[in-house]
Amino acid sequence: MTMIFGIPLQAFLGQLLIGLINGSFYALLSLGLAIIFGLLRVINFAHGAQYMLGAFIAWLLLSYLGIGYWPALILAPLLVGLIGAAIERTMLRQLYSLDPLYGLLFTFGLALTVEGTFRYLYGASGQPYATPALLAGGANLGFMFLPIYRGWVIVFSLIVCLGTWLVIEKTKLGSYLRAATENPVLVQSFGINVPFLLTLTYGLGAALAALAGVLAAPIYQVSPLMGSNIIIVVFAVVVVGGMGSIMGAIVTGYLLGVAEGLTKVFYPEASNIVIFVIMAIVLLLRPAGLFGRDA
Amino acid sequence: MTLTLDLAKRKERSPFIVQTVFLGVGLACLLLAPLFFYPVFLMKLLCFALFACAFNLLLGYTGLLSFGHAAFFGGAAYFTAHAVKEWGVPPELGILVGVFGAALLGAVIGFFAIRRQGIYFAMITLALAQMFYFFCLQSGFTRGEDGIQSVPRGHLLGVIDLLQPTNMYYFVLTVFVIGIAIIWRIINSPFGMVLKSIRENETRAVSLGYSVRNYKLAAFVMSAALTGLAGGLKALVFQFATLTDVSWQMSGEVILMTLLGGIGTLIGPIFGAGLVVTLQNYLATSEFPVTIITGVVFMVCVLLFRRGIVGEFYNSRLGRKLGFEHRHKH
Numbered sequence: 001m002t003m004i005f006g007i008p009l010q011a012f013l014g015q016l017l018i019g020l021i022n023g024s025f026y027a028l029l030s031l032g033l034a035i036i037f038g039l040l041r042v043i044n045f046a047h048g049a050q051y052m053l054g055a056f057i058a059w060l061l062l063s064y065l066g067i068g069y070w071p072a073l074i075l076a077p078l079l080v081g082l083i084g085a086a087i088e089r090t091m092l093r094q095l096y097s098l099d100p101l102y103g104l105l106f107t108f109g110l111a112l113t114v115e116g117t118f119r120y121l122y123g124a125s126g127q128p129y130a131t132p133a134l135l136a137g138g139a140n141l142g143f144m145f146l147p148i149y150r151g152w153v154i155v156f157s158l159i160v161c162l163g164t165w166l167v168i169e170k171t172k173l174g175s176y177l178r179a180a181t182e183n184p185v186l187v188q189s190f191g192i193n194v195p196f197l198l199t200l201t202y203g204l205g206a207a208l209a210a211l212a213g214v215l216a217a218p219i220y221q222v223s224p225l226m227g228s229n230i231i232i233v234v235f236a237v238v239v240v241g242g243m244g245s246i247m248g249a250i251v252t253g254y255l256l257g258v259a260e261g262l263t264k265v266f267y268p269e270a271s272n273i274v275i276f277v278i279m280a281i282v283l284l285l286r287p288a289g290l291f292g293r294d295a
Numbered sequence: 296m297t298l299t300l301d302l303a304k305r306k307e308r309s310p311f312i313v314q315t316v317f318l319g320v321g322l323a324c325l326l327l328a329p330l331f332f333y334p335v336f337l338m339k340l341l342c343f344a345l346f347a348c349a350f351n352l353l354l355g356y357t358g359l360l361s362f363g364h365a366a367f368f369g370g371a372a373y374f375t376a377h378a379v380k381e382w383g384v385p386p387e388l389g390i391l392v393g394v395f396g397a398a399l400l401g402a403v404i405g406f407f408a409i410r411r412q413g414i415y416f417a418m419i420t421l422a423l424a425q426m427f428y429f430f431c432l433q434s435g436f437t438r439g440e441d442g443i444q445s446v447p448r449g450h451l452l453g454v455i456d457l458l459q460p461t462n463m464y465y466f467v468l469t470v471f472v473i474g475i476a477i478i479w480r481i482i483n484s485p486f487g488m489v490l491k492s493i494r495e496n497e498t499r500a501v502s503l504g505y506s507v508r509n510y511k512l513a514a515f516v517m518s519a520a521l522t523g524l525a526g527g528l529k530a531l532v533f534q535f536a537t538l539t540d541v542s543w544q545m546s547g548e549v550i551l552m553t554l555l556g557g558i559g560t561l562i563g564p565i566f567g568a569g570l571v572v573t574l575q576n577y578l579a580t581s582e583f584p585v586t587i588i589t590g591v592v593f594m595v596c597v598l599l600f601r602r603g604i605v606g607e608f609y610n611s612r613l614g615r616k617l618g619f620e621h622r623h624k625h
Contacts, residue, residue, distance in 0.1 A: 043414045091598060100414050101360045102597050105554065108547060109593025116586030232543060236422040239415060269433065276426035280407050283419065287410040 007265050013144045019261015020254065021150055021219065024157035025051075025212050027253025029234045030241060031161055032208035034249040035168070038181045039201045042092065042103030048231030049111040050206045052224060053080050054213025056118060059129050059222045069132035069218070076214045077207035084206025088199050096198075111228065118224035126221025153215050160211065161250045168246055177201065236279045242292020252290060313617045321562075325468055334460040335532065340572045341471045342529040347552040347564030348478050349521030354550075355559030356482055357514045358494030362417045362546050363404060363424025367519040369541030370427065371397040371526030376443040376536035377436055386449045386457055386531055390470070393527025394520050400427070401519020402512070409511045412497070421543060428541045442537030446530055457531070467528055474524050479561060481517060490514050544586075551589060554596050557603030566604050 029047060036044045044050075057079055058072035067075070087110070095102045135149040168174040180187045180197050188194040213226075220226055241252030256275050263274040270277070282290060328337050346368055353359045371393035379389035404427075408419045431437045438444075448457035457463045481487050489510055492500045501507050530536045539545065548571065556567025571589075578585050596603070602610055609619040 037414075043418065091594070094598060098601075101417065102601065104360070104414060104417060105550065106594055106597040108550075109590045109597065112547065112586050112590030112593065114590075116584045116590055120584050120587065228543070232421055232425045235418040239411070239418050239422065272429040272433075273426045276422050279419070279422055283407050283410050 010144055012265055015261040015265045016258065017144075017146070017150060017261070018264070019258040020154050021257070022260060023254040023257020024154050025216060025230065025253075026234055026237050026257050027161050027250045028157050028208055028212040028215075029230065030237045030249040030253045031164060031246065032205040032212075033234065033238055034241075034243045034246055035164070035208075036202055036205035037243045038246075039177060040088075040092075040096070040103070040198055041100050042095070042107065042202075043100070043235075044202075044205060045104055045107040045231065046110040046114065047107075047205070047209050047234070048227030048229075049114040050080050050084065050209035050227070051213040051216070051230065052118065052227035053083075053114060054210025055129070055217040055220075055222045055226060056122075056213075056224075057210070058214045058217050059127055062129065063127075069214075073211070073214050077210040080210035080213075081203040081207030085199050085203035088202035092202065093195070093198070111231075115224050115228060122224060124223065124225060126223035126226075129217040129222050131218040149218055153219065157212070157215065160208070164208070165246050165250065233275055236275050240275075240279050240282045240289060242289025244289075245291045248289075248291025313619075322472075329461060329464050334464045336572075336576060338464055338467045338532045339529070340569055341467050342525050342532060343549075343552065343572050344565040344568040345471050345474045345528070346522055346525035347549055347556065347568045348475060348561070349518050349525060350549045351553045351558065351560075351564045352478055352481065352521065353514055353518040354553055355563075356487060356494060357490045357511060358497075359511065359515070360417045360550070361408070361420040361515070361518075362543070362550070363408075363420035363422075363427075364518075364522055364549050365541050365543060365545035366404065366424035366427040367397040367401055367522040368526040368529070368545060368549070369431070369536070369538070370400050371523030372530035372536035372540050373431065373437050373443065374523075375527035376446040376530040379449060379531070380443060380446050381436075385453060386451055386466075389449075389531070390524065390527040393530070394523040397523020397526065398516050398520035401516045401522075405512050405515030405519070409508055409515065421546065424541070424546060425543060428538070428543070431538060431541050437536075437538075440538065442535055443530075444535050446534045446536065448531050448534065463532065467532060470524065470528055474521055475561075475565075478521065482561065486510075486513075547593075548589070551593055551596075553603075554601075555592065555603055557606035557609075558601075560603070560605045560609065563603050563605035570604075 029051060033044055033047055036042060036047075054076045057076040058069070061067040061072050061075060062069075092103065092106065095106055131149045135152050138145050138147045139151070140146075168177060176187065176192055176197060180192070180194050184194050216226070237252055237256050238249065240256065241248045243249065256278065259278060260271055260274055264271040286292075325341075346364075350361070350364050353361055374396035375389045375393035378384050378392040379386060384392070404420060404423045407423060408416050411419060432439060448463060451457055451462070451466055455462050455466070457466060482490075489500065489505055492503075492505070493507055493510060497507060500510075526540065529540070552567035552571050553564045554567070555570060556565065557563025574588065575585055578588070600607070608614045
């Protein structure tokens with residue numbers, strides 16, 4: 001059997017794959033956090049809850065209405081995005097003039113409420129969600145066995161991340177967003193509806209989280225706690241990457257996912273905390289984060 | 296001329312009298328409380344009140360939002376429980392072990408967290424506290440999911456039997472009063488003034504020549520140590536230490552207590568803690584999850600009620616008439 005650093009190649013590649021998948025979710029979630037933070041200056045603690053909500057809506061659609069994975073992949077983000085936009089319009093908006101910490105606390109309360117409600121309704125244990133028929137099974141790549149769905153998650157999340165990056169960097173809407181990030185008052189004076197841009201951005205960020213949730217549903221169990229488990233790690237990812245750049249958030253997400261996967265091969269006990277350790281090291285060496293512009 | 300002087304004098308004196316009266320009434324209530332309420336409930340309340348006040352030293356007076364204070368609270372509970380149960384030290388020494396452990400942990404977490412400001416500070420403390428949570432989950436001395444059970448309360452100074460609920464209550468009350476007195480002393484010292492100046496305008500404080508980093512770290516360690524005092528005490532009251540106290544939900548809970556009572560007021564967090572603990576006790580028997588209520592209260596507080604109960608009182612007409620001043624940016 002082929003060995004790499006004293007570890008069987010199969011185990012190594014298997015963990016690398018799991019790392020890439022986790023990294024896909026970290027990238028999608030930290031991307032959404034970075035977009036929201038860039039424009040709204042709010043750290044969206046409810047991001048984990050919105051991720052959970054995406055997965056739960058997919059599960060509810062399937063169990064009660066018989067609507068499958070593919071429609072859910074569009075419906076769930078749309079729904080969560082609309083809910084997010086409504087929350088921004090009615091409540092979050094009032095907090096922009098205050099210390100950014102209040103935005104964090106408000107969304108924290110929102111996350112607790114949503115999570116508590118789903119826990120009350122569906123219990124803390126997870127619900128299984130079947131892999132869509134089209135993507136069931138696996139492919140033998142010769143050196144390892146790749147479940148097709150997992151390959152799909154990696155490819156699709158990459159497409160979504162790069163697509164979002166392109167929209168923000170290359171389109172007219174994206175240029176408005178970037179301009180409003182730099183100087184909202186000036187942009188508004190040019191006749192661009194900045195409050196609407198803010199609503200759109202929060203909705204978009206929430207929709208991205210929900211999309212990640214639907215993608216995650218067949219891999220992890222659909223559980224009310226899935227959001228809060230991942231959001232703290234994503235916060236660490238965001239601290240490492242710095243929220244100054246969209247691409248930075250994406251790259252850091254994948255990198256840390258892979259780092260976590262590889263730690264599982266070499267030193268499994270530390271795999272839970274490796275991202276936090278990396279965060280601490282980055283804080284020592286480059287406090288602004290790998291791609292950060294400001295401290 | 297004499298008139299204005301006189302007025303100024305009276306204005307200065309009246310809040311002092313009012314405050315003394317309030318303090319006296321409050322202390323009398325706490326001394327007599329065991330006659331009317333279940334002692335364990337009261338002791339739990341005092342532990343959380345001290346926890347929230349220690350947390351407020353950082354949020355309310357230095358302007359730093361830590362999302363990781365559960366690490367110090369739960370950590371100290373583990374340290375005290377371990378010292379008392381495995382090493383057989385007396386309770387007062389056990390609590391000191393908790394305090395020093397929490398201070399040390401605070402120095403480490405604070406060292407990393409103060410490298411960033413504002414929102415990043417909150418995220419870093421949350422992440423590092425979560426790391427400590429995983430450490431507690433896996434390390435041997437905490438006994439994982441079981442926690443450290445049946446911790447002996449022991450004899451205070453070798454004489455007073457703390458298993459006696461009344462003795463224990465007055466011991467907890469004494470520690471609580473000492474803790475609050477320390478916080479009061481810190482806030483009203485020159486050191487506390489510098490902390491407030493950092494809260495109001497960090498750049499200005501730097502330009503005035505204060506080494507803001509050292510002040511922040513010192514405040515962080517003090518807050519952690521006092522949180523440890525509350526955590527160690529709680530381990531003795533309930534005679535166990537578990538993972539609940541180091542989880543992120545606990546960090547959120549203490550923020551809620553402080554926010555609800557009044558950020559930046561000395562006694563606000565006491566009321567906040569009282570409300571939250573009472574609510575939890577009330578809901579403990581029902582099936583309705585506390586999280587939903589906690590979350591909703593959080594949102595309502597942030598949207599409509601940012602001064603908190605005591606802050607609103609200070610700002611009300613009555614509060615102003617009684618001479619309470621409350622100047623805190625919101």
